[in-house]
Amino acid sequence: MAKKLAGALIAALCIGAAAHATPTSTAVIATPPQPSWASLSVEQKTILSPLGNEWDRLDNTRRKKWLAIAERYKRMTPTEQTRLQDKMRDWAMLSPEQRLAARERFKEFNQLPPEERENVKQKWQEYRQQKDEEQRRKAEPAGGDTVPANTTPEAGK
Amino acid sequence: MNELHFAFRVRQHLNQSLQQIDDDKLARLKAAREAALSAQKAPATVPSLASAGHYLRFNFDSRGLRFSLAALALVLAAALYVHWQGDKLIAELSDIDSALLSDDVPMEALVDKDFNEWLKNSQER
Incomplete structure (x- = not known):
């Protein structure tokens, strides 16, 4: 009899712990x-x-x-x-981890005063421009010489 | 002597003997009889529903059933808690997701890990 109660207690604790754990994926929630x-x-x-x-x-x-x-x-x-x-x-x-991280960042962002929020948005544009420039530079051939669009590698030799 | 005659003689003898009992013994016999009658419980009529209740109470009182019911209540309470927690979590997620997706902050800015670092460094500069 006490075994029954102990079993139920363990089952209840397991169910409760599963519900209480902070899920990285919503798949653990019984819906x-x-x-x-x-x-x-x-x-x-x-x-x-x-x-x-x-x-x-x-x-x-x-x-x-x-x-x-x-x-x-x-x-x-x-x-x-x-x-x-x-x-x-x-x-x-997005992956569940990416969504979780983005939610955390959004919570932080939401707590900023309006002028700081605007600043973050401006900074994002600045960051994107820098990234784009970096990618353009990487795409260019080493030495900085630009190959004309109509020149094939064979023709350049 | 037939049987009937014998019974008659016994009765007659007992009646005669009864007349010969002393008054104090008679009084004691009477008091004992009255005490016995007053101690006797009146037979109670038991309704059928009371019988059913008695049956249930008897079974409820048994420890096995009490433990089973307690175990069932515990698991049920845990299941309800899980259900409630699930609903609460879904409500929280829909709250934050709808706010995040309808906000004018670009989603990529929240997803890009490097941006966060870049932002911190640019503020320190």
């Missing part, structure tokens, strides 16, 4: 089955259209999360709605 793409309403399909091809491969937890986001979408401004849909597919393609 009831969520609708397939075909079962979504027309409105849900319209909102979640960037995920149309991936939807049936998403686990139930992620489907439930996206359905909750689709509900919030209705209360967003048209600009926010466009931004959300533009980023939706790329976001879903």
Whole structure:
């Protein structure tokens, strides 16, 4: 009898620990089955259209999360709605670790005062320009001589 | 002497003997009889539902069933907690994801690990 209770206690602790652990992947959360793409309403399909091809491969937890986001979408401004849909597919393609790290950075970013937030956005543009320049320089041949576009390597010899 | 006659003679003898019992012995016999009658419990009628309740109570009282119920309640409570935690986590994720994706901060700026380092270095400069 006490064994039964001890077994139940261990089972309960295991279930509780699994739920309490900070998941790097949402796959550990037990979620009831969520609708397939075909079962979504027309409105849900319209909102979640960037995920149309991936939807049936998403686990139930992620489907439930996206359905909750689709509900919030209705209360967003048209600009926010466009931004959300533009980023939706790329976001879903990230690895769970990348999404986790991005959420942490966004939380930090969100706590910044407005002027600092603007500064970070400007810095991002600056960083992108530097990166692009670096890539262009790497793509150029060593020595800095540019090969004319119509010259083949054989012709240059 | 047939049987009936014998019974009659016994009765007659007992009646005669009864007349010969002393008053104090009679009083003691009477008191003992009354005490026995008052101690006797009145037979109670037991309704069928009470019988069912008694059966359940008897079984509930048994330790095995109590342990099983406690174990079941524990697992059920854990399952409910997991369900509640899952819902809470999904709500948190949808909160932050919808805010992140609808914000004008480029998603790449949040994903690019090098940018974070570059930003720190550029602020130190």
